[in-house]
Amino acid sequence: MPEILVLAEHDRGVLDGATFEALTFARGLADGDDIAVLVCGDHDLTEELGAYGATKVHVASHDLLNDDFGPEAWGQTLAELVESESPDIVLACGTSKGNEVMAQAAARLDVPFVANCTEVEGDGEEMTRVQWGGSLLERSSLDADVRLLSVAHHSVESELNDGQAAPDVAQFDPDLDESLSRTVVKGREIAEAGVTLSTAPVVVGGGRGVGGPDGFAPLEELALLLGGRVGCSRAVTNNGWRPHSDQVGQTGTRIAPEIYIANGISGAIQHWVGAMASKKILAINTDADANMVVKADYAVIGDLHQIIPAIIDEVKARQG
Secondary structure, three states: OOOEEEEOOEEOOEEOHHHHHHHHHHHHHHOOOOEEEEEEOOOOOHHHHHHOOOOEEEEEOOOOOOOOOOHHHHHHHHHHHHHHHOOOEEEEEOOHHHHHHHHHHHHHHOOOEEEEEEEEEOOOOEEEEEEHHHOEEEEEEOOOOOEEEEEOOOOOOOOOOOOOOOOEEEEEOOOOOHHHHHHOOOOOOOOOOOOOOOOOOEEEEEOHHHOOHHHHHHHHHHHHHOOOEEEEOHHHHHOOOOOHHHEEOOOOEOOOOOEEEEEOOOOOHHHHHHHOOOOEEEEEEOOOOOHHHHHOOEEEEOOHHHHHHHHHHHHHHHHO
16 A cells, blocks of 8 residues: 655644545545654644544644744645655645645655545556536546645545544654745734634525625525525626625635525536535525526525525524
């Protein structure tokens, strides 16, 4: 079986769920053999990583890694560890951060990088990956001494590895030049607290059919009642009805809620790419042939301005 190294994606010491997806995917490739993990920064994440299958954790400590995220510093650290440990496969989750770090490492190692895989066979030489924003799957082969891959975000459900022993921990001291600090995050501004669009269990989306900015008020009320967030299509942001941060799609946020309630959204491929990982989709639309309606698990054909208030009333009644 191949020797596998997984990049741990975290935000200042708090592991991202994407890391657990990558570890779950890696377990399928390792078939019971060891899985090593790289943690950039002096953070104690051993117990959580072990619970998802890590057998060894390399903790990379350096001033450029201990504060906030820096793609060049992380990429150089990963490249140095690959040169030191010589794994067969290096794996990350295909988030924006994961793909960016893997691309940085690939450039430094002068090896190819295959992003957003949904299946990998053998020792990582054959794979299926998402292309064209999710509109097609491509079969690829990779010829390289070390194979750098990312698994498509939300393409695998993360699963605990019951009975996993505590992983070994090894200190790693990368040789990072101070010039890499040019891309380290220096400050953050949190616009709002609470559940985010990408992590919300319920997303209530609105498209052109909502009619205008005022039409989102009922959607906001429904999302609040269900503990979710409001999203929108690109047409909505183009019209200035909602900020870009609310956009679901290929050029917006990719969501994976328990249910996505899509209101007045035609379902263009760019929007579908951002929503297709939803566990269930309910489409509300006057057009029974709209792409979103055809692809949805459930559909209500009718006027959303009548249907959403009726749903709100029913939710309120059931909540007492």
